[in-house]
Amino acid sequence: xxxxxxxxxxxxxxxxxxxxxxxxxxxTSLRPLSVISCWDRISSESTANLHRAVxxxxxEATDAYEAARDAVKDFIGAPAREEIIFTSGATHSLxxxxxxxGEAFIKEGDEIIVSEAEHHSNIVPWQMLCSRKGAKLRVLPxxxxxxxxxxxxxxxxxxxxxIVSVCHASNVLGLVNPVQEIAAxxxxxxxxxxxxxxxxxxHQNVDVQALGxxxxxxxxxxxxxxxxxxxxxxxxxxxxxxxxxxxxxEMIGTVRWSGTxxxxxxxxxxxxxxxxxxxxxxxxxxxxxxxxxQDEEIKEFIYTELQRIPGLRLFGTADDLGQKLPVxxxxxxxxxxxxxxxxxxxxxxxxxxxxxxxxxLMDRFGVTGMxxxxxxxxxxxxxxxxxxxxxxxxxxxxx
Amino acid sequence: MTLKEKQQExxxxxxxxxxxxxKYEYLIELGKSLEGFPEGKKTDDRLxxxxxxxxxxxxxxxxxxxxxxxxSDAIITKGxxxxxISVYSGRSPKEILDDDFSFLDTLGLKENLSPTRANGxxxxxxxxxxxxxxxx
Numbered sequence: 001x002x003x004x005x006x007x008x009x010x011x012x013x014x015x016x017x018x019x020x021x022x023x024x025x026x027x028t029s030l031r032p033l034s035v036i037s038c039w040d041r042i043s044s045e046s047t048a049n050l051h052r053a054v055x056x057x058x059x060e061a062t063d064a065y066e067a068a069r070d071a072v073k074d075f076i077g078a079p080a081r082e083e084i085i086f087t088s089g090a091t092h093s094l095x096x097x098x099x100x101x102g103e104a105f106i107k108e109g110d111e112i113i114v115s116e117a118e119h120h121s122n123i124v125p126w127q128m129l130c131s132r133k134g135a136k137l138r139v140l141p142x143x144x145x146x147x148x149x150x151x152x153x154x155x156x157x158x159x160x161x162x163i164v165s166v167c168h169a170s171n172v173l174g175l176v177n178p179v180q181e182i183a184a185x186x187x188x189x190x191x192x193x194x195x196x197x198x199x200x201x202x203h204q205n206v207d208v209q210a211l212g213x214x215x216x217x218x219x220x221x222x223x224x225x226x227x228x229x230x231x232x233x234x235x236x237x238x239x240x241x242x243x244x245x246x247x248x249x250e251m252i253g254t255v256r257w258s259g260t261x262x263x264x265x266x267x268x269x270x271x272x273x274x275x276x277x278x279x280x281x282x283x284x285x286x287x288x289x290x291x292x293x294q295d296e297e298i299k300e301f302i303y304t305e306l307q308r309i310p311g312l313r314l315f316g317t318a319d320d321l322g323q324k325l326p327v328x329x330x331x332x333x334x335x336x337x338x339x340x341x342x343x344x345x346x347x348x349x350x351x352x353x354x355x356x357x358x359x360x361l362m363d364r365f366g367v368t369g370m371x372x373x374x375x376x377x378x379x380x381x382x383x384x385x386x387x388x389x390x391x392x393x394x395x396x397x398x399x
Numbered sequence: 400m401t402l403k404e405k406q407q408e409x410x411x412x413x414x415x416x417x418x419x420x421x422k423y424e425y426l427i428e429l430g431k432s433l434e435g436f437p438e439g440k441k442t443d444d445r446l447x448x449x450x451x452x453x454x455x456x457x458x459x460x461x462x463x464x465x466x467x468x469x470x471s472d473a474i475i476t477k478g479x480x481x482x483x484i485s486v487y488s489g490r491s492p493k494e495i496l497d498d499d500f501s502f503l504d505t506l507g508l509k510e511n512l513s514p515t516r517a518n519g520x521x522x523x524x525x526x527x528x529x530x531x532x533x534x535x
Contacts, residue, residue: 336473338451346419354451
């Protein structure tokens with residue numbers, strides 16, 4: 001039992017009569033009471049449209065929404081609140097970055113680089129941009145251990161490179177990429193660096209200025225916040241130059257038949273009614289993230305014990321476990337990931353199985369899918385032990 | 400044995416197992432004993448691709464009956480395939496189309512195995528029905 005468990009009501013439930021052991025945190029984390037009550041409070045007391053009206057409830061709703069912007073700014077060390085763009089999630093954030101950067105800076109023959117370890121959300125928007133503009137997408141490979149082949153990056157960077165987009169940490173491999181080092185290389189080549197922080201934001205103390213990237217994207221729902229919320233942080237001088245992706249209410253300066261001018265940052269990128277109940281939940285979600293600390297002992301235990309299971313291949317290994325998130329993807333010889341996930345589900349263990357939205361990475365390692373156990377600070381050593389014994393039992397059933 | 404009788408037989412067999420893990424043991428055994436599917440038939444046009452497991456389904460006509468053979472890389476899915484084949488293979492297109500496939504609900508397989516688009520069970524049923532419709 002740890003101090004955080006009482007904060008998360010869902011941890012008390014059972015599935016098929018067994019206690020739920022929730023190890024699918026990298027897909028979505030559970031919600032703490034503080035977030036649930038924030039959502040409920042706004043939904044039941046302070047619902048009104050944002051930024052538009054002068055009445056009392058509209059002011060309360062707008063204040064709660066804008067307080068989240070300040071909280072996020074402080075949380076990621078952004079220089080200015082106007083640089084925090086609220087979105088519906090990391091996928092929206094990355095699509096927005098790809099579309100708007102593309103309109104502003106990309107022309108035929110330009111090159112964009114992504115890594116082999118990316119989630120589909122950080123591949124497909126760039127492919128769409130490349131096909132729209134006649135640009136070329138190049139791929140930075142990963143090594144057999146799963147780390148980025150940074151030695152190959154200088155060879156990929158050229159005077160045609162405009163954008164490099166990599167994850168802070170892969171949702172499959174859980175390895176933390178050296179963003180600072182990558183930023184230095186990318187900037188020396190005159191290109192921009194976009195970082196998919198969907199996993200990184202949960203476990204790392206993110207300081208976007210120290211990281212040195214130009215954009216950082218993440219979701220609320222993976223960091224104990226509300227689903228349907230997200231952030232794109234970008235450097236002001238770049239955001240100023242980028243055209244908005246959506247047109248609509250509240251993103252305008254003046255609208256005339258002769259033409260429209262846009263609102264200043266951040267409203268330029270926040271067209272239409274925003275997530276009134278969800279976005280303010282960044283405040284308690286950030287509070288919860290700050291309060292909790294991952295038990296390193298559990299991480300080391302799982303990392304070691306998994307590799308002791310005969311026929312198990314762990315993807316994403318590191319000499320320094322400080323550079324690995326508690327995200328463990330693996331395949332077991334002779335036991336299909338779907339079978340293992342189905343059997344372990346009936347034992348109460350919630351895992352992710354399949355391609356994990358990273359099909360190119362599955363191809364890279366020559367597998368059709370993997371099984372993933374991803375831990376949060378509220379998971380206990382007892383759950384870790386139960387997970388391992390369930391896994392051993394499931395493997396025995398299948399062999 | 401009619402199609403309905405065969406379904407009832409499976410429902411009766413399945414009800415012997417109260418625990419889900421025992422049901423899975425049973426499906427695993429069925430999967431392991433499913434007749435071999437030639438490697439040469441594992442072609443893309445026979446593939447029902449999902450995020451989780453891959454299923455290959457082949458349909459041949461024998462007189463007025465349809466003969467289904469299938470395979471999967473996942474063993475529980477293969478066990479379910481074995482159930483489907485034992486019910487629907489060797490039946491006429493009309494017999495197949497007249498059935499509503501609700502015996503899978505009775506077994507609890509549909510709700511427990513197909514919550515995601517990734518699971519091939521729903522696609523597998525759709526393919527069997529489509530093959531029957533083509534040959535009616």
